[in-house]
């Protein structure tokens with residue numbers, strides 16, 4: 001619950017005014033009922049005065065004015081808590097450990113956040129705040145006022161509370177199980193929805209949509225059945241509760257009639273105060289049941305919020321102006337019990353351009369993910385300009401490097417955002433770079449030019465265009481270390497050659513690591529490093545490797561045969 005406490009702390013003023021207003025309103029509500037008793041009794045014995053009526057009127061006006069004022073902090077907190085909880089999820093993704101991130105399913109996570117934010121709002125706003133500012137004060141004030149009229153009635157009401165609590169706890173046991181089923185199935189349903197939207201082409205062409213719909217329908221049916229069951233149990237509780245109140249009210253009238261110890265005003269006031277005393281308990285019970293169920297949903301969301309962070313992002317020595325000297329010493333990395341990188345020793349000097357080649361799955365991307373700090377080594381170390389990599393703060397390091405990843409290099413935004421993000425850069429400068437990466441023709445065809453939306457993962461572009469766009473970012477970066485993971489793999493040979501020539505000019509004084517499958521584009525690299533099963537099995541320039549290294553020779557000719 002620490003996340004909810006943090007939210008409260010950040011909204012201290014609003015929370016305290018909301019709680020204070022609630023308590024005042026609870027007092028006035030109960031006080032007006034007792035005051036009403038006075039009026040009736042005075043009316044009966046003929047001692048009613050204009051002054052008393054005026055006070056009662058003022059009380060009622062004050063009540064309605066304060067109820068209106070109360071809406072301001074109320075709505076602000078209600079919506080604020082819910083939406084802030086959603087924002088917390090985005091904040092979490094910014095710092096989450098990369099390995100954990102890789103295991104998260106988007107569909108399930110989105111549903112978990114949705115349920116979690118609603119549950120968190122339920123726990124804080126609907127339950128905790130209502131309890132403190134409304135239910136507890138209402139019960140206390142109404143009990144005090146009932147006590148001033150008749151002690152017996154107060155004791156009967158207290159006994160009624162015990163009955164209500166016992167029933168509630170019995171119901172809760174059943175409701176927990178139902179709620180858990182709803183949550184799991186909601187996540188499952190969303191998983192199928194998001195998967196269907198994102199992977200439309202795969203599923204359509206493989207005719208999988210019927211199966212997907214069947215699985216989603218099963219989840220939906222489970223949700224509907226469970227939700228109906230839950231509502232019916234809730235409603236049954238209300239019915240029992242209404243019966244209890246009727247019983248107490250009849251008992252008060254009988255008690256007054258038989259004993260003759262209550263005035264008419266007292267009976268009217270007691271009946272009204274019974275509502276004041278029991279309504280909060282009815283509300284409390286519903287809220288308590290909901291709170292317990294919300295806790296289940298919020299716990300699932302908290303598990304995500306509390307999943308491991310990459311602490312290195314903000315901790316460690318800040319680095320400024322990286323020169324680009326890199327070395328790996330006995331570096332090791334495993335995915336579970338699979339060793340991917342085996343005792344890697346490698347030095348790359350400032351300003352050097354090296355190419356990583358090797359068969360698919362040989363560990364090239366893993367090594368660069370270690371170098372950008374997404375993955376953490378299981379042994380050995382990386383030195384960057386003499387700094388031990390594990391001791392530097394990644395956020396400062398990210399100001400100094402540029403990394404174009406293999407997967408989805410373009411995001412859902414405009415053409416401009418995909419190149420310069422939120423920085424203000426003159427259009428003509430951006431257009432000049434689009435020209436360099438061969439996107440000028442495309443740009444001129446776009447109706448909205450730089451402000452064209454590219455869709456999720458840049459779907460409005462071809463694979464090669466997406467890669468050229470991602471590379472255009474490099475012209476707006478001061479990074480000294482550049483890492484390109486198959487950044488030109490989707491381009492045709494001619495475009496690739498021309499883009500590589502432009503890049504060579506731009507990056508001539510920087511440290512560059514290029515992962516490539518198409519070996520022609522790295523022909524001019526002075527140093528090519530060949531990987532197999534996470535180990536270096538040869539390095540040198542292109543002609544030397546081709547002549548002396550059978551693995552490289554095989555890679556090259558296999559590639560030519562394609």
Ligand SMILES: Nc1ncnc2c1ncn2[C@@H]1O[C@H](COP(=O)(O)OP(=O)(O)OP(=O)(O)O)[C@@H](O)[C@H]1O
Pocket residue numbers: 102335340358359360361362363364365366367406
């Ligand atoms: N998240 C993961 N969990 C488990 N294993 C993984 C994960 N990511 C990658 N691997 C495995 O690690 C191995 C190395 O992957 P890596 O992406 O580094 O290879 P690569 O040489 O870059 O391949 P390619 O040229 O096909 O991109 C692969 O066998 C892959 O299956």
